[in-house]
Amino acid sequence: MAYQFDWGLVVSGEYGVMLVEGLVTTLKISALSIVLSLGMGTLICVMRLTKVKALEWLSASYTEFFRNTPLLVQIFFWYFGSAAVLPVAWNKWLYAQDFEFAAGVISLTVYTSAFIAEDLRSGIFAIPKTQLEASRACGLSFLQAMGYVILPQAFRIIIPPLISQFLNLIKNSSLVMTIGVMDLTYMARQIESQTFHGFEAFTAATLIYLSISLLVSAAIQIYNVRVLRLGR
Amino acid sequence: MHWEVVWNNMSYLLLGAYPKGPLGGLALSIVMALVGIFGAFWLGLLIGVFRLSKRAWLRVPALVYIEIIRGTPLLMVIFWFYFLAPVVMGKSLPGEQAAMIALIVFTSAYIAEIVRAGVLSLPKGQMEAARGSGLSHTQAMIYVILPQALFNMIPSFVNQFVSLTKDTSLGFIIGVTELTKAATQINNRTMNAPSEIFIAIAALYFVICYVLTAFSRRLESRINRYQARGR
Numbered sequence: 001m002a003y004q005f006d007w008g009l010v011v012s013g014e015y016g017v018m019l020v021e022g023l024v025t026t027l028k029i030s031a032l033s034i035v036l037s038l039g040m041g042t043l044i045c046v047m048r049l050t051k052v053k054a055l056e057w058l059s060a061s062y063t064e065f066f067r068n069t070p071l072l073v074q075i076f077f078w079y080f081g082s083a084a085v086l087p088v089a090w091n092k093w094l095y096a097q098d099f100e101f102a103a104g105v106i107s108l109t110v111y112t113s114a115f116i117a118e119d120l121r122s123g124i125f126a127i128p129k130t131q132l133e134a135s136r137a138c139g140l141s142f143l144q145a146m147g148y149v150i151l152p153q154a155f156r157i158i159i160p161p162l163i164s165q166f167l168n169l170i171k172n173s174s175l176v177m178t179i180g181v182m183d184l185t186y187m188a189r190q191i192e193s194q195t196f197h198g199f200e201a202f203t204a205a206t207l208i209y210l211s212i213s214l215l216v217s218a219a220i221q222i223y224n225v226r227v228l229r230l231g232r
Numbered sequence: 233m234h235w236e237v238v239w240n241n242m243s244y245l246l247l248g249a250y251p252k253g254p255l256g257g258l259a260l261s262i263v264m265a266l267v268g269i270f271g272a273f274w275l276g277l278l279i280g281v282f283r284l285s286k287r288a289w290l291r292v293p294a295l296v297y298i299e300i301i302r303g304t305p306l307l308m309v310i311f312w313f314y315f316l317a318p319v320v321m322g323k324s325l326p327g328e329q330a331a332m333i334a335l336i337v338f339t340s341a342y343i344a345e346i347v348r349a350g351v352l353s354l355p356k357g358q359m360e361a362a363r364g365s366g367l368s369h370t371q372a373m374i375y376v377i378l379p380q381a382l383f384n385m386i387p388s389f390v391n392q393f394v395s396l397t398k399d400t401s402l403g404f405i406i407g408v409t410e411l412t413k414a415a416t417q418i419n420n421r422t423m424n425a426p427s428e429i430f431i432a433i434a435a436l437y438f439v440i441c442y443v444l445t446a447f448s449r450r451l452e453s454r455i456n457r458y459q460a461r462g463r
Contacts, residue, residue: 003319068441069434070401072412081427171305185307198315206308213303
């Protein structure tokens with residue numbers, strides 16, 4: 001029997017609504033994780049640049065460990081493993097909340113912040129060392145020098161890799177379907193199993209992901225052109 | 233803590249049901265990674281060269297391929313091959329094959345971009361000189377440009393291969409009993425040691441990926457030194 005296409009299925013009606021809901025969840029979890037991983041990544045990077053050995057070692061192991069293990073395993077660890085160490089009462093409370101969503105945010109944040117910390121570190125290395133020395137000589141503390149002098153310049157340098165990290169995060173957020181967060185991928189999978197019209201469902205979801213990515217890359221292109229023009 | 237759960241199931245984590253059943257666990261992950269790396273390298277090289285071609289009928293499809301794949305989550309690519317194979321071919325693909333094809337297709341788009349960047353970073357005079365000495369464009373590419381560009385790109389390739397190795401874990405979603413799936417099976421059966429099990433497999437992945445990462449860092453500094461000497 002030949003496959004009957006039914007595109008109306010994903011464009012309107014119940015299943016169209018499901019896809020939109022999924023998209024909203026994907027955007028929500030991505031936006032929250034982007035903001036948190038930016039903060040976390042900066043913290044880890046600054047810790048690594050302090051001259052305190054313990055902090056340096058801690059942040060270096062953090063980046064190495066979380067960059068070199070699969071995100072899916074991390075998601076499972078936070079969702080199944082982290083709650084198991086907590087007292088039973090806390091556990092019950094956690095699962096009564098939206099723990100799937102929280103575990104998703106934690107995993108995406110921890111994973112992406114390790115990559116952001118590395119990008120930021122290379123951005124900081126691109127700034128002449130004398131900048132830090134001069135700011136220290138002006139009487140700023142290490143943290144003040146970082147916050148007011150070094151980081152603002154470093155962030156400007158690493159905007160392109162940073163944005164591609166954010167794009168990766170949006171795409172990686174599809175993995176949270178495995179712990180039951182009802183994101184775009186989850187919804188597409190759901191439509192497939194309810195209607196057996198996987199072709200339409202996955203095409204629609206792919207097109208949505210693709211438009212997000214292309215929109216963001218177009219924004220980078222425009223930014224690059226403007227910065228290159230202004231920078232000269 | 234219940235580390236004995238991990239020790240008691242170590243052979244399942246490492247080999248799956250082998251030798252009584254099919255290969256699984258870490259061994260299957262490694263096989264998938266090796267097949268994926270081999271396939272993605274050659275497909276990526278081909279698409280990267282097409283992307284640089286002067287002929288629009290080669291360049292444009294390569295560009296579209298790269299952009300579509302890079303804008304899509306790997307999970308989606310896996311679903312395409314797993315769920316759409318029955319629609320297109322009339323029979324379903326085994327999970328292992330669908331996952332390996334998806335890994336190859338997905339990673340090749342990233343390899344293609346690395347190849348393109350590598351070729352573009354070579355001085356233009358190399359191609360001109362090669363053409364000037366009588367080589368055809370294809371010959372110049374194969375004998376002069378690619379060997380140099382690929383050499384410079386080794387660290388980027390290795391990083392991409394680390395990603396691919398981590399990505400084999402997504403086979404879990406379509407039921408391939410690689411390391412992550414084996415771990416969740418053990419977790420569902422034992423129920424009392426989720427942290428220990430997932431920490432243990434994270435450590436297994438870490439060892440492989442970290443060795444590769446450290447290797448790529450060493451290569452990078454070597455290549456930089458080599459280039460500095462050449463100038």
